[in-house]
Every structure is written in C-alpha cells, then in structure tokens.
Amino acid sequence: MGGCCIYSGNYLIPPHDEKLTEYKVTMKAIEWLNDRVRIIDQALLPLEEKYIELKDYLSVARAIKDMNVRGAPAIGVAAAFGIALGVKDNKTSDYSKFLVEFNKVADTMAATRPTAVNLFKTVDRMKKLAATIEDVPQLKKLLVDEAIKIHMEEIESTLKISRFGSELIKDGFAILTHCNAGPLATAGYGTALGIMIYAHEHGKKISVFADETRPRCQGAKLTVWELQQANVPVKLITDNMAGYLMHSGKVNCVIVGADRIARNGDTANKIGTYSVAVLAKENNIPFYVAAPTSTIDTSIATGDEIIIEERNAEEVTHINGVRIASEGTEVINPAFDVTPHRYITAIITEKGIIRKPYKEGFGI
C-alpha cells in the first residue's frame, strides 16, 4: 500500500490530501462495511441513485452479472469483497474443508463476467494467498485484509494518476473528455475524471465538456453524474459537437482513459476517441491519455494488433430501449477504436507522465 493511505471505516484517508474530504464522502461506488458490501446501482444511474447492500458472496456475484457494478477495476474490487464475505461466512476451522468452500466461492466470482481481466487477477491473487497458510482464523483475517488492500491499491493508483495529471491542468482550463473513466468504473478516484476532480479539489477553476458517448451514452449517464457529485462544473454535449468547441477555441485540453495501450503508445479506447484526438491535433490542443501502467499490453507492438469488438445492432438502432431507426436497419457498431500514438501528447500513469517515444518511456 506504500504507506500512502489509511483505510478507516468506510472511507480512505489520504494523509496528505485533507482537501479531498468532500469528494471522498461522495465517492461511494463500492464500500466494504465489514459484514456486507455496499454499492451504488450503476444500472440505474443517473436517473436513480440507489444503493444496494450485498450480504453474501452470491449477492455480489449477481450484482456483477447484472451489471449493477461495472467497470473492469470496480468488478475486480467487487469480486475481492465477494470472496471476503464468503470467507467470513465459512464456519469451518479445518483447513481442507475451508479450502473446498473457499474455492467454490472464488470460482463463482470468476464465472460472473467473461472478459474483465481484473476479475481473474483478483481471484488468482486471493487463491494464491489462501495456499500460503493453514491456520484458518489467521488466514480468514489475511484474506479479508487482502480484499481491502486490492481496493486501496486501485484508489492509490488512480490517486497518483490524478496527482500527476493535475500538474498539466492550469487554472481556468476547459477540459473535454470522452466516455467514462471515473470513480464508478475504477472503484477509486478515476483516471481521466480523477485528474479533473483532483484539480478542482485543489482549487483550480476548471470546467468540463462531456461527450455523451453514443451508443451507450456513458458520458451522458455516468461522467456528467460523477462530476456533478464532485461539484466540478460540467456541460454535456453530443459527440459531434466536440470539434466545433475545439475550433471555437473553447477547449484547453482533452483527457480520456484507455482500454489497452500498445508498446508504441497506440491506445485503444471507447469508439470516438480517435476522432477526438484528430480534432485536437488539428486545433493544436493537447490530447492526454490517463491510465494505470497495467493497461499497457507489452505483448503487442502497435495498435494494429488490437482486434476491434463489434457489438449488437440494437445499441445503435435504439437509445435506452427506444427504437430510433426503422426495422431491419443495418449498422456498424465497433465498441472502440485505436488512436495512433502520434496524436497523443502524453500518457499519464501512476508512475508519472510519459511522453514520446512511449516505448522508452514505458521502460520496455
């Protein structure tokens, strides 16, 4: 944990960041309450702000499956807490019997979603820990502590990104962002949004333009809501307005998150990110990517190796379940695109701000 933060009750206390108090309290994506897990129901946001208390591991598994909690890091944290609840409810003191029940819980969590890497990393990590010690009472405590540690690591990593990134933000900046890279998705301070919230909490007068981010509208639904929670001034725009605002001189920088980064810095992120990057370059506006170094996929040299997921047509022909286009309309629906590294001014990680050439900056 690096000695940076103290986990006290429900909230994280970063000792050198007293100014973060207000934001901390509103950041309730997921909380460990010793005998239960409290999450905000992301499926209902922003129209309804409802919290769900999950009292056993099966309830946590269902919440992940039903996408009440979403975002790869948040899913990882939820899985850790789900395992912790399973551990607490595990009444045997026999190590072998304990392990049988423990593995059942861990495997249930792993089966909730097919693609979130953080989920499998979490389950592996908890399983490895369970193999290290046979004293059941001591192991149970260690496993619960490990779940909390996983959550804190997410918070610390995003907090570091937020600190480094905020150095790039000047007083009065208007920042444009695309999709959602905030506290909800990261179960921490957020990456792109973390930077904005951190800058705001430390007295910089900033404002944000949030692309609605069709087709799923994560910008309209989650980014706007999260910034409102943190009292950061935000205006919602449709995706096709970003260029107009840049050309009108109303945007000082762009910050987005990332789904995967190649060795050369090419970055896969939500569909539309490439367009925002090109428009930023054309208008001489810095374009920053904020992501933990765990997002860097050292197995791929360039973005050309990233396969673009094609999603279902209804996301485009419908909006919130309401049909827009005629029956039988064909669509293209790539979930993300790749922004070539030449459009990226810098990549903001928990280790610092990395500039071109990225391969050298990543130390790989």
Add this chain to the structure above:
Amino acid sequence: MGGCCIYSGNYLIPPHDEKLTEYKVTMKAIEWLNDRVRIIDQALLPLEEKYIELKDYLSVARAIKDMNVRGAPAIGVAAAFGIALGVKDNKTSDYSKFLVEFNKVADTMAATRPTAVNLFKTVDRMKKLAATIEDVPQLKKLLVDEAIKIHMEEIESTLKISRFGSELIKDGFAILTHCNAGPLATAGYGTALGIMIYAHEHGKKISVFADETRPRCQGAKLTVWELQQANVPVKLITDNMAGYLMHSGKVNCVIVGADRIARNGDTANKIGTYSVAVLAKENNIPFYVAAPTSTIDTSIATGDEIIIEERNAEEVTHINGVRIASEGTEVINPAFDVTPHRYITAIITEKGIIRKPYKEGFGI
C-alpha cells in the same frame, strides 16, 4: 422548367432518365393531386409511413406548422400547393375580391414558420404573379401551374446536382454522409442523397454510411429510411464512428448538404459537419458539399459572419422524449457549425461542380 421534365399525374417524367422510374415512384414527400396535396408525415418517420391528404389551404398551413412536412425547399413547395388549393376554392370571378381572399391565403402560408427563406420566396413569387393579370379564370390556372412549376424547379435543380455529383462517384464507392439532404427535405431528388441515389440508379454499386446525427437523429430517422426506399445499401453509424471508418480505409468520399455558404466557400451545415470534414482531410478523403446556388449567401464574405443558433437543452438530455442525463444537467446545443472552405474539395451545384477558389467559381 428548361424542357427537361414533364409533370404527368402524380409523377415527374424526366425523358432522358428512364432508369429513375423505380425511385420516382417511391419519392412521395409531397404530391399535387389536382384537388388535394398528399404528403408523407415526416414527424412519424421512420417508425410509421403514413400519408396525409390535405384538402384545403388551412390543412397545409397546419401541416407545415406541426412539421409533418419539413425541410426548407419542401416547405416552399407545400406553401405553393397550399396557395394553389386556396386559389381553387376561391369562387369569385371579381378580380378585387379574388385578390382579397388570395392575399389572406398567401399570408396564412407565410406565417406558418419563421425562418424558412424558401417559404417567403414562394409567397412573394405567387403574389407577383397574381398582380399581373385580372382575368380570374385565367389567373387561377396560371397560379396553379406556377405552384407545380415551383415543385418541378426544385426537382430539376436537385436532379442536376445529382447528375453533376454522380460524376464524382466511382463504381464500388462507400460514401459517408451526415444529417439529411434527401428527397424529403428538398421535395426533389435531394442534394447529397440525390447524388447517391442517382449513381445507384445508373448502375454504380455504391454503399452509404449514414451518421445518426445527434441530437435530433435526422440521419437515423430520415437518411437511412430514404436510402432504403431507393434500395441504396446503407449502414447506420453513430456520429463518433465516422472517423474510425475513415481511418480504417472504408470510406471513399464524404457528401453533405448545406444550410448556408459564404462567398469564400465556408459552409454552415448541421452540427458535426466540421468534424467530419477535418477527419476526411486527415485521411485524404474527398469532402463534397452538395447544394443549389440559392444556398450561397452573397452578402457574407466568410463563415465567421454566420451566427450559430443555440437550441434547447432537452434535445441533448433526452432522446426521443426519453431522459438520458440527470435533472439539471447543463448542455451546449449549437444547431450547426461552419466548415472552413479549405476542408471542402468541391461544391456541387445545379450549375456544375465548383472548385477552389470558390469566390471565382461562384462568379461573384
């Protein structure tokens, strides 16, 4: 009318374009049926294809007001037909009394919408004609013929644009368009869409990517439907996918319409057009504007003089009446943007294809 077309019953017969038959029959935005006007209810498209028969001028006025018919040229044609119905129902043979009733009808049509220039041009033209001859039976015939002529002029102008533009389209082209510049809006062949339909009808194997065009989704609702009617292969995309497709080498050219063109070629069009133009330039893809020369505003030197209309917040926070963003969300909602002439490869008008420098090409 230039001797190009013959108005026969409901449909236009262009003598040198037998191949247009199929398309002609499906193009039913507005029709003159001698004692009534038939329009497709654009407010219900594409989910419902309902035709409305308007039997008197007041019904036509209501249809324009309620936006059952929309698009500046289509409104102009509807107003002309509304006046023609009023003329037919005018039973007096006394010229002075005829004029009193005629002016009442014309003024009612002029009051339906505040900003459509075509509407006022049409009313002025009909009024001027009414002042030229005192023989009421002869005048009535002339006025009805003039209304039909106005419609045919729109059809011919857009047909010429379509012909000129299709010279730029090669077999196998994938064309990207933004918003809607088709038969519905123009009461003719369309401008941007007219070119695509014309190329398709003349045997070129083309396909189209239609931007949905948030916030009002004219692309998803009208462009896709119109191209489907004309059997042109079309795929719907969200606005933020256009750049991805261009960067992937899947787009051969872009064609859009125009709301207003300055003397230097700077073009105001639906919000998002500027972004599409920048993305086309970055990917070396030709970007064409298709518009009649009447769209050129010779009173303004550059696009800087064009004031951008800001529309209501609900268009952004809601989609088809369904709320997306939280209550109290602030938005920016410019209705259009200006694409500087340097991004425009050519402007396709009824007089021919005009290239840079536009001022010289426009002959002004």
